[in-house]
Amino acid sequence: MKVVAIANQKGGVGKTTTAVNLSSALARRGQRTLLIDLDPQANATSGLGVDPDDATDGSIYDVLLGATTLDSKIQPTQHEGLSIIPAEMNLAGVEIELARMEDHLLILQDILRKAKKRAKFDFCILDTPPSLGVLMTSALSAADEVLVPLQCEWFGLEGLSKILHVIEQIRDSGVNPRLKIEGILMTMYDGRTNLSRKVVQEVKNYFPEWLYRSVIPRTIRLGEAPSHGKTIFEWDPNGTGSEAYDAAAKEFLRRHKLKALPVRAAGKLSG
Numbered sequence: 001m002k003v004v005a006i007a008n009q010k011g012g013v014g015k016t017t018t019a020v021n022l023s024s025a026l027a028r029r030g031q032r033t034l035l036i037d038l039d040p041q042a043n044a045t046s047g048l049g050v051d052p053d054d055a056t057d058g059s060i061y062d063v064l065l066g067a068t069t070l071d072s073k074i075q076p077t078q079h080e081g082l083s084i085i086p087a088e089m090n091l092a093g094v095e096i097e098l099a100r101m102e103d104h105l106l107i108l109q110d111i112l113r114k115a116k117k118r119a120k121f122d123f124c125i126l127d128t129p130p131s132l133g134v135l136m137t138s139a140l141s142a143a144d145e146v147l148v149p150l151q152c153e154w155f156g157l158e159g160l161s162k163i164l165h166v167i168e169q170i171r172d173s174g175v176n177p178r179l180k181i182e183g184i185l186m187t188m189y190d191g192r193t194n195l196s197r198k199v200v201q202e203v204k205n206y207f208p209e210w211l212y213r214s215v216i217p218r219t220i221r222l223g224e225a226p227s228h229g230k231t232i233f234e235w236d237p238n239g240t241g242s243e244a245y246d247a248a249a250k251e252f253l254r255r256h257k258l259k260a261l262p263v264r265a266a267g268k269l270s271g
């Protein structure tokens with residue numbers, strides 16, 4: 001099991017949209033995927049149609065505090081191959097409790113290391129909150145790789161240098177010396193503006209090996225889907241958003257030297 005944190009300390013850049021739709025795309029392409037929602041906002045949880053208010057007994061909260069096992073909180077979703085551990089609002093309180101504990105940055109790392117041995121999943125995707133709090137740093141400490149979603153806006157570039165700096169700090173601290181940058185995925189791309197093109201070009205100039213060739217367009221459909229508890233593959237199966245996240249998942253799999261299996265469900269994307 002590879003642990004991939006979707007992280008960018010900047011808010012509203014498409015982390016959750018990427019976590020939900022990439023997880024779903026990977027599951028559709030044959031990877032057993034676990035999505036862990038580490039954000040008290042619980043947007044990935046509700047985006048996958050799980051009510052965070054009902055998740056109180058089933059969230060990652062007790063796992064982090066050592067009260068229960070990770071496996072006991074894994075819920076299947078309506079998508080074959082995709083499971084979730086939901087978040088809940090109380091998760092905000094965990095930050096404070098965790099911060100009091102010794103070696104708190106190693107807690108999630110330790111939990112996921114044990115989960116790796118059980119080999120139930122191929123990928124574990126972590127959706128992280130937009131701050132540099134304990135939950136976010138725990139995620140970076142526990143991850144093998146970070147995927148950074150970057151909004152196609154000028155301030156997105158400033159955010160990028162910050163997150164790269166944080167990743168370096170995590171490595172240098174010795175907590176997770178092998179943390180790798182998996183890639184940078186450009187989100188909310190608007191082909192009608194020069195700005196979007198310029199920002200992508202800038203990232204390409206500086207970080208060509210990290211930049212995903214797939215770019216996620218700004219589409220109303222991607223914004224709508226979570227309010228219906230649906231992934232883009234259900235909400236707009238033939239639209240540009242589905243196409244883009246499926247292409248990104250294929251690229252992700254190529255980077256991991258894995259094959260994308262054809263999608264089985266009739267009428268959906270294939271090939």
Ligand SMILES: Nc1ncnc2c1ncn2[C@@H]1O[C@H](COP(=O)(O)OP(=O)(O)OP(=O)(O)O)[C@@H](O)[C@H]1O
Nearest residue numbers: 011012013014015016017130188217218219222223
């Ligand atoms: N490609 C897109 N096109 C249109 N709307 C999008 C796109 N990606 C995300 N959105 C919308 O933009 C908003 C922010 O996206 P999202 O929640 O994924 O960002 P985030 O980085 O997880 O935010 P936060 O930092 O608060 O966790 C949401 O309302 C989402 O539905």
Ligand SMILES: [Mg+2]
Nearest residue numbers: 015016039043
């Ligand atoms: Mg989010």
